[in-house]
Amino acid sequence: MRYIRHCFLAIFISLSSCLPQSELPKESSKLSYNVVIFLIDDLGWTDLGCYGSDLYETPNIDRLAKEGVIFTDAYSACTVCSPTRAAIMTGKYPARLNITDWIAGHQNKHGKLLPPDWTKYLPSQEVTIAEIAKAAGYVTASVGKWHLGDSVVYYPQYQGFDRNVAGYYRGQPPSYFYPYVRRQDTLPYLEGGEKGEYLTDRLTDEASRFITDHSEQPFLLYFPHYAVHTPIQGKDSLTAYYQRKVTDSLQHTNAEYAAMIHSTDESVGRIMTLLDSLKISDQTLVIFTSDNGGLELFDITQNNPLRAGKGSAYEGGVRVPMIIRWPKASKRVATIDEPVITMDVFATVANVLGTGGAKDYHQDGMNLLPMLEANTEVLDREALYWHYPHYHPGGASPYSAIRQGSYKLIEFLEDKHLELYNLEYDIGETNNLISEVPEVANDLYNQLETWRKDVGAQKPKPNPQYDSLKAQEFFRY
Incomplete structure (x- = not known):
């Protein structure tokens, strides 16, 4: 299979070199x-x-x-x-x-x-x-x-x-x-x-x-x-x-x-x-x-x-x-x-x-x-997107995020709560704007959900062994 792919790529590049200049990607040289x-x-x-x-x-x-x-x-x-x-x-x-x-x-x-x-x-x-x-x-x-x-x-x-x-x-x-x-x-x-x-x-x-x-x-x-x-x-x-x-x-x-x-x-x-x-x-x-x-x-x-x-x-x-x-x-x-x-x-x-x-x-x-x-x-x-359905000792619980323009929306997947920041004025993400501009948050969330479906983003699953106190021990790295 890998050999076939190499051959396909080589053929693609070879054929591209034979195309009229107007049909080549502008970046070609x-x-x-x-x-x-x-x-x-x-x-x-x-x-x-x-x-x-x-x-x-x-x-x-x-x-x-x-x-x-x-x-x-x-x-x-x-x-x-x-x-x-x-x-x-x-x-x-x-x-x-x-x-x-x-x-x-x-x-x-x-x-x-x-x-x-x-x-x-x-x-x-x-x-x-x-x-x-x-x-x-x-x-x-x-x-x-x-x-x-x-x-x-x-x-x-x-x-x-x-x-x-x-x-x-x-x-x-x-x-x-x-x-x-x-x-x-x-x-x-x-x-x-x-x-x-x-x-x-x-x-x-x-x-x-x-x-x-x-x-x-x-x-x-x-x-x-x-x-x-x-x-x-x-x-x-x-x-x-x-x-x-x-x-x-x-x-x-x-x-x-x-x-x-x-x-x-x-x-x-x-x-x-x-x-x-x-x-x-x-x-x-x-x-x-x-x-x-x-x-x-x-x-x-x-x-x-x-x-x-x-x-x-x-x-x-x-x-x-x-x-x-x-x-x-x-x-x-x-x-x-x-x-x-x-x-x-x-x-x-x-x-x-x-x-x-x-x-x-x-x-x-x-x-x-x-x-x-x-x-x-x-x-x-x-927009730009992230999807991390995992925990990390660095402080992360499962989340997805989107950045569009200066706005960044984060959805924390444990409880589905949202945080919205304007990075142009708040690069340190200290002021959650979720209640101030709900229309922006709603639009970004819909885009995020559409993207997750498009890429087939895998969702985390409920844990039958969930223990809120013991769960915090994980972050004491």
Whole structure:
């Protein structure tokens, strides 16, 4: 079946090249642009210098932002990681895929609701962005975290990637220091190493080798860092440096987490410098984003002015940094305030690959190139949606949400209560407007319900073991 899909995609692209120019997608071009996607794990909206951090130093990512475009209202497809990763790979909402929690998910045994029978892997029949790239003649690599299924048959090398480095079923590394072992757990698909080696650096070595080896042919590099996910382990020298910087007046105060961000920033800088030295920066699309909001548990980071963090229905759980550097972007575009979401990464990359006409493969995402090139200021999109029929220690109970314009409506599925916020004036989601503008809430709710039916969103089920007191123990992570 996978071979047949590859053949179909190759035929589609081949036939497209034979069509009259007027019938080609506007984004098509004879020049094959390389693609580099940085996906940072658990990176919060304020965790970068260019997004306002008062502790973390990110000069290389800040440089990327100056050379590219900052999206102020970018969102992850989910408040946790695996669904967002599936959305990048397929261009589909997690609810459409039924991949709605991190794999394998939490279980609140005494919660009011039980999660549905959701999918705990990325099905082989889904067409990934890597498969589309390969059909277009690209060489592909995934370097870092995968977390899209326990079985090897769902790993990157079976989902369109020519090379898989360190990607397997777990969502965090055993350790960030060589030999990357904790108890019985080891990190596969990463051979060799040296004492003192740091995982973020080693993955950058592997990514750099891939780029160098394939700099004369079009390539797609998916670089999903394990950083800055737990375990929180920074280099000693960097941790000591940030410990000297920390004061009580700062919003961000975790020196070891700061060290991890610092190493991640160095990684981005090394890749950017390599692209420059190989003289391919002007033919490479670079996308930088995160899989969900910053983790506020254990005082790891702080997402103010956003409310809450990873695992939450609120902005701190889903609003993330996004930076795109596109060689054809207008120099007049420095920031974009239009709301965008994970699936747009897929749609944008598909258009760069020259397959923008294959809309079936990114039905839930939108191509961002016209905005980057200043051909439009807004997207022709009704709204953004989320559906999370699960519990999370970060504070989430099952919920669905919609954002349209500046309004965001959340339905908490335990008791069906609604909360409505105007993010333009209340980014911290402190003033529930549900009784003040009921007509807005009613319209958004109807749109949300229509969307859930359209994508086949799975509903949580009543829990016969529900115990209100015991249920609260789940949130004492």
